[in-house]
Amino acid sequence: MTALIDMASWVLLAGGAVFSVIGGIGILRMPDFYTRMHAASITDTAGMALMLAGLMLQAGLTLVTAKLVFIMVFLIITSPTATHALARAALHDGVRPQLDHDRRRHTEIEP
Amino acid sequence: MFLAAIIGVAVTMLLILIRALLGPSAYDRILALNLFGTKTVLFVSVLGFLNGRPEFLDLGLVYALINFTGTIAVLKFMQYGDLGWDEASKDKPDV
Amino acid sequence: MRYLLGLIVGLAALWLLLSGHYSPLFYAFGTGSCLLTAWICWRMRIVDNETVPLHLLAHAPVYIAWLGWEIAKSNGDVARRILSPGRSISPTMTTRRVGPATDLGRTIYANSVTLTPGTVTVGLRDGLAEVHALTDANARDIEEGDMDRRVQAFERRGGVRDDHSHDGG
Known part of the structure; x- marks a missing residue:
């Protein structure tokens, strides 16, 4: 049983590392600021969640796991808020997204 | 295995740092900065487990708080050029 | 109280x-x-059903589980696009009139959209959300509004009418 949990935790940790590196590659590869944000949200969701889940399995049912849960909840709430604030600020500042399709009904949402 | 995870995070941090240096716009750099912060939280947490000292998680938690506040503060400063009130609404209360 | x-x-x-x-x-x-x-x-008079959403607590696990599954799916999709050689993205911007009536519901919707890789809420004002999507398909998902309906159902099950909400929807 312990070996099984250990194995699951290694898989989760490795998965988290792989996803965060993929996100890092995306941040370098993507063509403009707005598309880079999507790559960033990979490392912020999959990378973070898998890695913390792996650590949770290592810690078992202790206060450490409770702290890990709290870190995860906090990051899940703050990371979209920060991303949204960043995107909105960039759009207001006149950073133009490179778009293939633009289906916005109103030209721009006023500040 | 903790080592493999930590290497993965470190490589990601390196890639993010390259983006922060390349830019080109200030917003790319802020995005990279914010991501670098969340990766630091992961780095510190895994490092705590690697060293057998899970108390490091408290540092990670505080770092997450500071990182979020810092990002919002920088954005607010960029948008308004000020962290507090502007002249017009100086006498109005904040809440 | x-x-x-x-x-x-x-x-x-x-x-x-x-x-x-x-x-x-x-x-x-x-x-x-x-x-x-x-x-x-x-x-500071900020203790109300917006800052302490007790009424949503009981129904949160169902929504969180669904959102987790959505995030997992789109993570796989975006990761594949990052790694595939050549250009496999088609950045699209779109707007959607958001369904949830309360400010809290709208915030949950906008944050869920942003949390899902492939879509980012760029603006939310007067019940109109402006979304940047990595691909055309992601934008179509937003326009079809599956997530919107989920948030509305989640909000309805909570049952408390929000007294802050501005009209605009």
Whole structure:
């Protein structure tokens, strides 16, 4: 049983590392600021969640796991808020997204 | 295995740092900065487990708080050029 | 009153969780700081169903599970696009009139959209969300509004009408 949990935790940790590196590659590869944000949200969701889940399995049912849960909840709430604030600020500042399709009904949402 | 995870995070941090240096716009750099912060939280947490000292998680938690506040503060400063009130609404209360 | 009580209970649980020291001195510190924080929040008049959404608590697990599954799916999709050679993205911007009527519901919707890789809410104003999507398909998903309906159902099951909400939808 312990070996099984250990194995699951290694898989989760490795998965988290792989996803965060993929996100890092995306941040370098993507063509403009707005598309880079999507790559960033990979490392912020999959990378973070898998890695913390792996650590949770290592810690078992202790206060450490409770702290890990709290870190995860906090990051899940703050990371979209920060991303949204960043995107909105960039759009207001006149950073133009490179778009293939633009289906916005109103030209721009006023500040 | 903790080592493999930590290497993965470190490589990601390196890639993010390259983006922060390349830019080109200030917003790319802020995005990279914010991501670098969340990766630091992961780095510190895994490092705590690697060293057998899970108390490091408290540092990670505080770092997450500071990182979020810092990002919002920088954005607010960029948008308004000020962290507090502007002249017009100086006498109005904040809440 | 029940929101203030909920806030105090939540803060106390947080203290017990994070402190890890269980002695009378630390209990006293904890009680003091929880009451101080609750008093400051009460004085700022921010203790209401928006900051302490007790009514959503019971129904949150269902929504979180669904959102987790959506995030997992789109993570796989975006990761594949990052790694595939050549250009496999088609950045699209779109707007959607958001369904949830309360500010809290709209915030949950906008944050869920942003949390899902492939879509980012760029603006939310007067019930109109402006979304940047990595691909055309992602934008179509937003326009079809599956997530919107989920948030609306989640909000309805909570059942409390929000007294802050501005008309605009």
